[in-house]
Amino acid sequence: MTLRSRLARAVRRRRLARALKDLDAIAEALTPAEGFLVVYLDEPKQHLVDDLARRLAVEVRMIRVDGSVEAALTALRSMPRPAAILDATSTGNRVNLLRQTVFALPAGAAYVAAGVTPQWTSDVRASAQPREGEGAAAARRRQELADSIDVQTSTQSLGVVRKRGTHHFTLRHHAVEEVLTDQFGADWGEVIAQREAYEYESRATLHMHGEPPHRDKPATISVPALSLRRYRDVTCHLREVTTKGNLVLPDTFRHWQGGRLFHKRIIPATAWFGRLEDRMQQANVRHEAGEFFSFDSAFPTHYGHLTTETLSKHWGWRIAHERNPDLRVVMTHQPNQERLPSWKADILGALGVPLDDILWVTQDESVRVDSLVAAMPQLENPHYADRDLVDTWEALYAGLGPDPAPHNRAAKIFLSRRTRTQRWCTNTPEVEAFMAEQGFTVIHAEDTSYAEQAHIFRAAKVIAGFAGSALFNMMLNPEARVVVLSSRGYVAANEYLFASAAGHEIHYFWAPPLVDQPADGFTVDAYRSDFTFNLDEHRAELIQALA
Template identity: 35%
Template sequence: MLGRRRGERRLLDREVRRHLADVGGRSVVVDGSQPADELFLDLATGAPCGVLVVDVAAREWPGLLARLLWHVRPGGALVFRGGEGRTADPLVQRLRTLDAIRAGERAPLAARRKGDDVRALAAAIGGWREAGPHVVVTSTARALAKLREEQTDRLLAAGRLRGQVLASVPAATFTARCSVAQTDSAVRHAEVREITAPAMALRAYDDVVCAPRQVVVHDDVLLPDTFRRSHRHRLRSAALVDLAPDFASVRAALDDPAPLAGTWVHLDSEYPGHFGHLLTEQLSRMWAWPRILEEEPRPRVLLSTRTPRTALHAFERDVLGAFGVAEDDVVIIDRPVRVERLLSATPMLAQPGWVHPGIADAWRHAGAALAAGAAERAWPRRIFCARRGDKRACRNAAEVEALFADEGFAVVHPEELALAEQAALFRAADVVAGYAGAAMFNLCWTDAPKDVVLLVPESYTAENEYLMAAVQGHRLSIMWCPSDVALPEVGFSAEAYQASYTADLVKDGAWLRSRLRWLG
């Protein structure tokens, strides 16, 4: 018996040495003594694993395969240590199933996202074999671990990431300060609700790689600043290939990033150069600007682009200018760069979900600065923001806009105005109406509660205007409009989200006219 155990041990040692000689890296033994979160962080932030040895009960092997393979560098091995009382049968059966899925001979039993995870796992397995009582699985994937906000702060405090937390704002729970009146809808309803926003942080990172579309990489981990919704149950980004709940790869090649010396403020977006995302996700990081100015009297800003350009869009220049940022102090990247020092703040707005009331100061500051740059003129007191384009178009827009004009509203296209004029227009209005969407995000510039009338497609699940009203105290009147494509019963549908719609004036026209007259 003792001789057999020694033989098994020699066989295991030989496998470890062989793979380390081939791919390098470290060898780590997982024995079940660490809590799952601690193990994840140790593996994610340590030197890359050439070999990961799993020394736990065999019944746990199939589940650990999906959790641990991603920590192994390409060409490395995940080795399940067999021996007395451990049968490899459940794992071998699982590996054979994954082989069949990889070959296209069968589909995962799980559907949707879980099915995608199974397919990704199957694709990441370069091969497997039984070595005596042990099972050796080789990896083909270079996966980056996704770090969450709270994990990042713990690692920074422990010195396991390069950087520090410069400022923080406590979590906040408050009752939305808006009021809501609305038409009947079988599928949508808005209400004054309690909103809980997580804690915010301004962090400084040293020697990180930034790639277009908001990606921030520290060695082999994706920092939470990569994700515009960094507190969601599952972190996702269009810039990434999602592999597993806690792992992804970057679509863009990260090899040979160009050096970028000095300190830079990360204000990039998953959807760069987009007006709506600028006014919501990017602007909501500017709560940290006063602290950033203490750190850097003349901050330089890092943005990216998906299309060839070196100059800012006019609306980007105006928003940044409201905080004193000159265009010469902005770099727009279209490929990865290695940043000497990066300052990055948690966004205070993430929809659908929450907004932190602390964002109000940044909105007020920017709104006042922008409006001060508008020429003096008499602005209409009741405005209706029209919308052009085929995406999320109102099919009876002419009829709707005629109704609002008949009720004394000036029909405007805000995008035809300079941003300073848009801010002045919204601040001067008593009643702001329009189709839900980016034009209405100009509400953030207002300095007092407004009466706000929204026409919202039932399949449009964004809540930006509601979240702004929740902080600023606007009085909402919502007309729910049937969409061409219904919301799915489960999950998200981009087709439904962007679908055109019709304002049902037969059903709700009388309510709408009555509401507009009541608003004065």
């Protein structure tokens, strides 16, 4: 350590020591409400804790920071929301400590930094200002900070910030049991069942035609350990958002292995915190007795998300329902949408899920339940698909009943699209005409019932179509050859994951999107981009694959 830095630290410690002597000023700045006060320290100072506890008549909890923001966050995550925070540290980046941890406070609570100069206050304000050249995601998080703090003028070596709004810690699966035990003890719930992690070589026979996306299709599929948990006393919100106290439970997030947890209805503040959208926070919360299973989804009326994310939790339903035959299902009822579309009822009904007593949550009403059972998914796009998903797919097809017309099914089918909102193939009529010339029956999935679709897919020898959810019933026919026509910007891997688990021969034919993915990143615009499929370029290989 240089002489200058040692002198600077000594000055900060003297300033902090002077500030901490004025407990009256600190008490006035903190003005904690009901609850407890958190004090950040570099080393234990029990006399300070005792003095504050007497002066403020509240419980005081110490967090030893030692310059580590993560140490503060880890400790805060295992507590309910504190009534106030006092930063009594003299080391580390104290502005960043506030930026990262102030979100733990409830609305109106005070964050007080002792022993600071007016420069600290200026730096806090500056940290919430826009930065030139900053990425969109970082700019949104900085704006969330600006909207969440009220920086007051510093006095008597005290910096004071008041919190706006309410935020939650966003939990990951690897931490959930430890954090819940720390906060709630053994009463948080239990792990009902676990599946061990394993790897397998993809069973797909993969063929690529044209220039593929930058993301490779992994030859080895790594399936993580999966848990089935029973949580006590949690609140179910719209679109699978589930909270307990100041925590968002990890089952909320469908891309749970992502670098940052993301949900469209949760505004990100930092890697550790998010804010439920206003409608969710303002919704009435009622209590419903009993035990429930989460068959909810971030996209409740989207066929593709049901057949990937929801079905991949069925393993947990089987176990939980056997333990508790009175188990009910919780789902979202989207505004202006059919509560239970026929295809959704057909799929869940075929799997033995009772549909006549569903607990519905809406944007106007969340539900606090006695207990909620939630299963980690057997599939996460684009990372893994558990081989045992095949058991669910077979049970689904069996539950639909026998094919009423087994001898009148097309051997070759092409799944086309009418929807032009995203990933529209601009020469769709040309592609459909070509497929018809090759002996394919052109199908639009929305024209038939789900059971009829299932039987059509089951009987086909070759299944072709534009990439996306219309092809997902390939899961019901592991013997078919699958041909996928796709934009290179569409980097989802659902069809490949299905094929990896079930053993399909699968051919991808790639077309350049109108908006391409960046070489080292991802954009939604490219993911949704329209494209033109060049039949002349692919004709020979396509005819061979379709034969």
